[in-house]
Amino acid sequence: MIEIRYADERGRGNHGWLDSRHSFSFAGYYDPGQMGHSVLRVINEDRVAPGAGFGTHGHRNMEIISLVLEGALEHRDSEGNVHCLPAGEFQLMSAGSGIRHSEYNASGSEPVRFLQIWIEPDQLGGAPAISKRASAVTRD
Known part of the structure; x- marks a missing residue:
């Protein structure tokens, strides 16, 4: 069943340099009713302050999509x-x-605003890969 979840109902983490909204449980936000959907694990809307960001860190066995909105x-x-x-x-x-x-x-x-979406892959342990493209998203 599809459940409508409004933006102001999402979890939030504000670290000064990072203001993040979490659709599902993530980092310090935990909601047992919002643990993801099927293979979809994360949809975060992140706003990062000018000149700031996420230092080097690791991931494995996850497909991570980053869509820059601003x-x-x-x-x-x-x-x-x-x-x-x-x-x-x-x-x-x-x-x-x-x-x-x-x-x-x-x-x-200027701040940057982007969505980050994590999806569990069909197969584990493959070779890491990166690709980037222009999106079909347009703004009015």
């Missing part, structure tokens, strides 16, 4: 990928057997 997000990873995703672009990171990466607001003056 601003620009800089990505660096242990596979040697370095790129900047402007608003309207998205990145798919297949963490596979393990990848380490960092994500930073590429601007020193």
